[in-house]
Amino acid sequence: MKISVSILSCKDKISGIKKINKTSADFLHIDFMDGKFTENKSLSIKEVKEINKISTKKLDIHLMVKRVKKYIKKFKSLNVDYMVFHIEAGKKKTKKLLKLIRSYNIKNGLAISPETDINELEEYITSIDMILLMSVTPGKGGQNFITESEERLLKIKELCQKYNVNPVISVDGGINNKTKDLVKDADMLVAGSYITNSDNYEESIKILKSIK
Numbered sequence: 001m002k003i004s005v006s007i008l009s010c011k012d013k014i015s016g017i018k019k020i021n022k023t024s025a026d027f028l029h030i031d032f033m034d035g036k037f038t039e040n041k042s043l044s045i046k047e048v049k050e051i052n053k054i055s056t057k058k059l060d061i062h063l064m065v066k067r068v069k070k071y072i073k074k075f076k077s078l079n080v081d082y083m084v085f086h087i088e089a090g091k092k093k094t095k096k097l098l099k100l101i102r103s104y105n106i107k108n109g110l111a112i113s114p115e116t117d118i119n120e121l122e123e124y125i126t127s128i129d130m131i132l133l134m135s136v137t138p139g140k141g142g143q144n145f146i147t148e149s150e151e152r153l154l155k156i157k158e159l160c161q162k163y164n165v166n167p168v169i170s171v172d173g174g175i176n177n178k179t180k181d182l183v184k185d186a187d188m189l190v191a192g193s194y195i196t197n198s199d200n201y202e203e204s205i206k207i208l209k210s211i212k
């Protein structure tokens with residue numbers, strides 16, 4: 001199981017990143033919120049660029065923004081492996097935006113919020129590298145895992161099988177030692193508060209990596 005660590009709930013982000021650098025985490029998950037798609041704002045563009053300089057892990061950028069193209073362009077030159085935006089934000093431009101990300105040699109992806117029908121992914125399923133299944137409402141860290149996500153994950157898997165494609169399936173929100181096994185069929189888990197509120201990051205990451 002791959003683990004991407006979110007620093008959203010980290011009070012001191014710089015020291016949090018330095019700690020993550022020393023762990024076996026696979027990615028650093030950047031939750032970027034514009035205060036429009038989500039109520040809250042998270043980081044500034046400048047802060048993301050600073051984080052990029054400090055992190056030795058590749059970035060997995062989760063754009064929770066309305067103006068997707070603007071932020072793809074802002075972050076395209078960073079050390080980013082995955083750039084993911086919301087299917088609810090892309091609307092008619094989704095296909096173009098997915099292509100734009102790949103044109104920068106970055107893997108693309110779509111995030112899907114808990115209230116959105118999984119079948120909406122069907123149209124894009126053959127042109128995406130990652131599906132980010134939201135298991136909480138986007139906007140803040142430390143929320144409880146929504147149990148329906150378990151079923152939604154299986155629906156995504158079925159959809160991928162139908163089209164014979166293998167995008168990375170990542171689950172984001174409320175992941176901890178208790179909820180991880182509910183989503184053991186995922187390829188990657190995004191975890192924030194469970195890791196960054198713990199005394200020993202590596203120990204928590206190892207627990208998440210060890211799926212039954």
Ligand code: DX5
Pocket residue numbers: 006008009029031062136137138139140141142143172173174175190191192193194
């Ligand atoms: C929610 C974010 C998540 C979240 C994860 O909008 O996309 O990445 O911060 O944090 P935890 O693990 O605390 O739910």
Ligand code: ZN
Pocket residue numbers: 006029030031062172190
């Ligand atoms: Zn996220």
